[in-house]
Amino acid sequence: MATLTFWGAAGGIVTGSNHLLEVEGNRYLVDCGMFQGTKKVRELNWQGFAYDPSEIKALFLTHAHLDHVGRIPYLVRHGFSGKIFATDATRDLAKVILYDAFKLHKEAVERGREEGAEELQYTEADIEKALSLFEVVDYGKLYTFDEYIEFRLRDAGHILGSAIFEIWFKNGKTKRKIVFSGDLGQPGQRIIRDPEYIREADYVVVESTYGGRIHPDKASTVLEFIEILKHIGKYGGVGMIPVFAVERAQEILYELNLLVERNILEDPVDFYLDSPMASEVTRIFERYSKYYDEDALLLLEQGDQPFRFKNFRVITNVRQSKRLKNVKRAVILAGSGMVTGGRIGHHIINHASDPNSHIIFVGYQVPGTIGRRILDGERTIRIYGHTVHIKAKVHYLQGFSSHADQTDLMYWIRNFGRGVRDIFLVHGENDQREALAQKVYLELQKTPKMPLLGETVYLE
Numbered sequence: 001m002a003t004l005t006f007w008g009a010a011g012g013i014v015t016g017s018n019h020l021l022e023v024e025g026n027r028y029l030v031d032c033g034m035f036q037g038t039k040k041v042r043e044l045n046w047q048g049f050a051y052d053p054s055e056i057k058a059l060f061l062t063h064a065h066l067d068h069v070g071r072i073p074y075l076v077r078h079g080f081s082g083k084i085f086a087t088d089a090t091r092d093l094a095k096v097i098l099y100d101a102f103k104l105h106k107e108a109v110e111r112g113r114e115e116g117a118e119e120l121q122y123t124e125a126d127i128e129k130a131l132s133l134f135e136v137v138d139y140g141k142l143y144t145f146d147e148y149i150e151f152r153l154r155d156a157g158h159i160l161g162s163a164i165f166e167i168w169f170k171n172g173k174t175k176r177k178i179v180f181s182g183d184l185g186q187p188g189q190r191i192i193r194d195p196e197y198i199r200e201a202d203y204v205v206v207e208s209t210y211g212g213r214i215h216p217d218k219a220s221t222v223l224e225f226i227e228i229l230k231h232i233g234k235y236g237g238v239g240m241i242p243v244f245a246v247e248r249a250q251e252i253l254y255e256l257n258l259l260v261e262r263n264i265l266e267d268p269v270d271f272y273l274d275s276p277m278a279s280e281v282t283r284i285f286e287r288y289s290k291y292y293d294e295d296a297l298l299l300l301e302q303g304d305q306p307f308r309f310k311n312f313r314v315i316t317n318v319r320q321s322k323r324l325k326n327v328k329r330a331v332i333l334a335g336s337g338m339v340t341g342g343r344i345g346h347h348i349i350n351h352a353s354d355p356n357s358h359i360i361f362v363g364y365q366v367p368g369t370i371g372r373r374i375l376d377g378e379r380t381i382r383i384y385g386h387t388v389h390i391k392a393k394v395h396y397l398q399g400f401s402s403h404a405d406q407t408d409l410m411y412w413i414r415n416f417g418r419g420v421r422d423i424f425l426v427h428g429e430n431d432q433r434e435a436l437a438q439k440v441y442l443e444l445q446k447t448p449k450m451p452l453l454g455e456t457v458y459l460e
């Protein structure tokens with residue numbers, strides 16, 4: 001008998017990805033991410049696991065975003081000692097993400113601000129142990145794990161090293177195939193390659209972050225970005241870009257590199273990357289050029305360094321960061337990506353009341369975060385004990401999204417054809433899942449399932 005239980009990124013919750021696959025009593029996990037967003041959702045982080053982590057034989061890790069890797073040390077703390085299968089880039093990025101998350105966890109616990117946790121829930125030793133469990137695997141190769149499981153990774157085109165998992169499991173005498181999309185990228189992203197399409201599966205578990213939305217095309221997003229940068233150059237304001245340290249920051253730097261080196265901006269603008277984590281991740285990106293797409297490789301061949309350009313500076317310490325209070329005609333990229341912490345909050349305090357300034361969102365904002373509230377129109381916000389009246393212009397450049405939109409998701413799902421037994425929609429707010437479900441039904445006459453948190457389904 002085989003079952004699948006959705007312990008995260010289900011029931012309309014986007015974060016906390018964690019799927020439990022059971023085959024003949026053997027247990028395997030796909031992802032083990034942090035719950036992010038509202039207080040109620042974050043409380044789910046430290047309630048232990050509904051299964052015994054020491055019984056999990058393997059963890060298949062799709063990519064290094066916090067909502068997919070964040071609870072791995074906590075899983076280790078509770079007895080997990082199986083193997084963690086992921087690409088080399090995912091392993092290296094996970095290391096950065098996990099140490100950073102631990103720092104934030106520790107600070108939150110000390111300030112009494114960690115939902116559902118009065119004391120530390122894991123230690124750095126658990127992170128070290130987790131990192132020692134990694135087994136690096138490549139895209140495109142078939143691996144046999146045990147007598148029940150074979151798997152293959154495909155490029156998910158979402159962030160560096162991100163993978164789709166194709167898993168074949170033996171259910172009695174029959175062999176079935178289940179595909180976990182992980183997070184799927186938007187085709188045409190800078191730097192990394194496009195998501196791969198898969199033609200066959202019995203079961204498909206697919207993300208639906210943008211299941212009901214269609215991104216504006218990349219070209220118009222870039223044009224909008226250029227207009228904002230020109231406005232900054234002309235009127236002397238400050239552009240604040242909350243960035244996720246992984247992928248988003250590098251994509252934006254890559255874009256800026258092109259715009260600056262091709263002299264597309266009229267007035268000179270200074271650029272600052274004020275995120276130690278994003279700087280570290282950028283170095284990992286430089287190390288893994290083997291995962292770049294053709295355009296990025298071509299740039300390298302021409303001798304251009306995609307993450308270095310004129311008037312761009314990496315901020316290395318807090319003193320320099322504080323000095324950014326006085327800059328004009330500048331763009332600051334800083335974390336966190338949803339303004340839940342990090343240095344971006346300070347820059348918003350310093351510059352957001354200037355009507356010539358700009359807050360530029362370039363990625364998805366989880367409900368409940370300060371980023372989402374600003375995006376939804378709140379103009380008086382409390383950050384780090386300060387009340388900020390936001391007069392800066394607020395933009396949402398959706399074309400930079402690292403997530404597939406409805407059209408991309410449908411294209412990916414359609415490739416499986418009609419032989420699929422069940423499609424499960426995860427990793428989406430309910431309106432997004434419903435919109436995608438409707439679209440799938442219209443095109444494939446198949447009603448996808450929208451699992452609740454903790455729901456178990458049988459894979460026959």
Ligand SMILES: [Zn+2]
Pocket residue numbers: 063065158183
């Ligand atoms: Zn992701």
